[in-house]
Amino acid sequence: MSTEAGRIDARADDRRAILPTGDAIVRYTARQRTNHWLVAIAFVLAALSGLAMFHPGLFWLSDLFGGGPWTRLLHPFLGLAMFIAFAFLAVLLHADNRMTPGDWRWLRQWRDVVSNHEERLPEVGRYNAGQKLVFLVIVLALPVLLVTGLIIWRQYFASYFPIPLIRLAVLVHAACAFALITTIIVHVYAGIWIKGSVRAMTRGTVTAGWAWKHHRAWFREVTHAARSRPEPD
Amino acid sequence: MALQSLDIVRRSATTLPSPQVRAGATGQVAKLIDTTKCIGCKACQVACMEWNDLRDQIGNNRGSYDNPPDLSEQSWTVMRFAEYDNPNGNLEWLIRKDGCMHCEDPGCLKACPAPGAIVQYANGIVDFQEENCIGCGYCVAGCPFNIPRISRRDHKAYKCTLCSDRVAVGLEPACIKSCPTGALVFGTKEDMQLHAADRIEDLKSRGFEHAGLYDPAGVGGTHVMYVLHHLDQPELYSGLPQNPQISRTVRLWKGISKPIALAMLGFAALTGFFHYIRVGANETTDGDEAAAQSARKQPPSPPRPGPRA
Numbered sequence: 001m002s003t004e005a006g007r008i009d010a011r012a013d014d015r016r017a018i019l020p021t022g023d024a025i026v027r028y029t030a031r032q033r034t035n036h037w038l039v040a041i042a043f044v045l046a047a048l049s050g051l052a053m054f055h056p057g058l059f060w061l062s063d064l065f066g067g068g069p070w071t072r073l074l075h076p077f078l079g080l081a082m083f084i085a086f087a088f089l090a091v092l093l094h095a096d097n098r099m100t101p102g103d104w105r106w107l108r109q110w111r112d113v114v115s116n117h118e119e120r121l122p123e124v125g126r127y128n129a130g131q132k133l134v135f136l137v138i139v140l141a142l143p144v145l146l147v148t149g150l151i152i153w154r155q156y157f158a159s160y161f162p163i164p165l166i167r168l169a170v171l172v173h174a175a176c177a178f179a180l181i182t183t184i185i186v187h188v189y190a191g192i193w194i195k196g197s198v199r200a201m202t203r204g205t206v207t208a209g210w211a212w213k214h215h216r217a218w219f220r221e222v223t224h225a226a227r228s229r230p231e232p233d
Numbered sequence: 234m235a236l237q238s239l240d241i242v243r244r245s246a247t248t249l250p251s252p253q254v255r256a257g258a259t260g261q262v263a264k265l266i267d268t269t270k271c272i273g274c275k276a277c278q279v280a281c282m283e284w285n286d287l288r289d290q291i292g293n294n295r296g297s298y299d300n301p302p303d304l305s306e307q308s309w310t311v312m313r314f315a316e317y318d319n320p321n322g323n324l325e326w327l328i329r330k331d332g333c334m335h336c337e338d339p340g341c342l343k344a345c346p347a348p349g350a351i352v353q354y355a356n357g358i359v360d361f362q363e364e365n366c367i368g369c370g371y372c373v374a375g376c377p378f379n380i381p382r383i384s385r386r387d388h389k390a391y392k393c394t395l396c397s398d399r400v401a402v403g404l405e406p407a408c409i410k411s412c413p414t415g416a417l418v419f420g421t422k423e424d425m426q427l428h429a430a431d432r433i434e435d436l437k438s439r440g441f442e443h444a445g446l447y448d449p450a451g452v453g454g455t456h457v458m459y460v461l462h463h464l465d466q467p468e469l470y471s472g473l474p475q476n477p478q479i480s481r482t483v484r485l486w487k488g489i490s491k492p493i494a495l496a497m498l499g500f501a502a503l504t505g506f507f508h509y510i511r512v513g514a515n516e517t518t519d520g521d522e523a524a525a526q527s528a529r530k531q532p533p534s535p536p537r538p539g540p541r542a
Contacts, residue, residue, distance in 0.1 A: 185502055
């Protein structure tokens with residue numbers, strides 16, 4: 001990263017920092033974007049290799065990893081990588097992902113959400129209730145996937161556990177993976193649906209109009225902070 | 234490798250029928266292990282090693298005759314010695330040749346995710362095809378008898394093949410050939426049941442009123458059967474399960490959950506697609522940008538009552 005802006009990005013302690021780049025508002029710093037995409041890459045690879053071992057109709061996915069044994073070998077390491085990468089991301093993002101009373105109202109009005117009637121919804125902060133639920137599912141699923149995954153990891157750990165526990169672990173592992181993959185399908189679709197979101201996670205910025213439309217409370221917060229930024233203490 | 238002379242009726246992780254025009258008209262086979270005739274000489278273990286070219290590590294004496302102490306990728310059959318103080322105050326030495334039971338409904342095959350790594354032939358033999366094995370160990374979870382072992386050297390699963398290679402060419406399994414007391418016999422399953430019935434009659438006439446044939450129905454019957462003095466207490470024989478069956482957890486995991494989960498993932502993706510087709514993208518308009526601009530210029534008004542207020 002050689003540009004001045006990049007260095008500011010990387011060091012920005014204030015996650016709501018606004019850079020003077022015209023109307024653009026910084027939504028994700030370079031560090032956050034890197035972290036997100038590390039999680040995403042690990043997730044895609046872990047999900048594809050896991051699905052190959054889940055359903056015979058998807059076993060062909062194992063060819064992507066160099067065959068069945070390679071799939072079996074790589075899958076747990078990919079899962080581990082996802083867990084570790086997400087642990088860092090969770091630290092960065094958890095504060096903005098707490099449910100508020102407005103979030104429950106937002107969820108009750110899901111019909112307005114899916115019909116693009118955001119003007120009828122309560123003002124949304126940095127994340128809306130749907131995004132917070134995505135975060136919550138991942139936060140809940142990954143530790144369970146980790147523990148059950150270790151129990152069924154034949155090469156290193158499975159021999160230390162009784163067979164009935166392994167059976168239970170493998171079922172819970174599949175159930176959590178299903179919940180996670182479904183959630184990520186929703187997450188990916190939301191990125192396709194809400195134009196401008198992909199830009200936020202690839203280039204780091206959103207337009208002021210995007211922030212105003214989708215995350216108005218956050219918009220007020222950051223524009224107010226930008227106008228009357230206090231001296232760092 | 235599947236033998237051409239043996240037809241496959243079931244193949245792991247395979248959704249379409251396997252080649253099976255030959256219906257196994259010569260009948261299904263079974264090995265009968267008569268525990269009441271077994272003297273624990275371990276000739277069968279040696280024969281298994283020889284025929285299958287297996288050499289387990291030399292172990293240590295652990296205070297019992299069990300040697301090696303457990304099944305392994307190098308030991309596909311082991312004698313298990315149990316000492317039972319019967320209610321009459323006598324000691325009974327219950328010796329059981331342990332190994333794959335070749336279930337009619339094999340839990341290992343049900344659990345296996347690798348196409349063709351586990352097959353069941355028309356004659357009933359359940360066989361591991363190691364070149365298709367990916368080493369995940371799901372067969373270990375699937376088996377109701379704790380039989381499959383994963384090699385730490387090549388990460389493949391191994392177990393008794395019932396000498397499928399010998400049986401395919403009309404020979405009996407190596408262990409059968411070696412047994413000096415006739416405790417091991419091999420033939421069609423029907424013949425073995427008849428043979429067992431004679432033995433059980435004899436045992437009952439000699440006071441073993443609970444003698445019987447262990448051919449557990451919970452796994453659809455097995456192609457390795459035991460004549461037991463105490464069919465009512467199979468656990469006496471080093472933990473032979475009373476009513477083995479594929480665990481409910483495994484059936485749930487490998488049964489209904491697979492198609493349902495896949496269908497729901499597809500449904501989720503399709504829902505998104507058609508939402509995009511019907512409702513369409515949510516785009517930020519010039520009006521939004523203008524509104525944002527004017528909101529920026531205004532002095533900070535008292536925050537509107539919102540979720541974050």
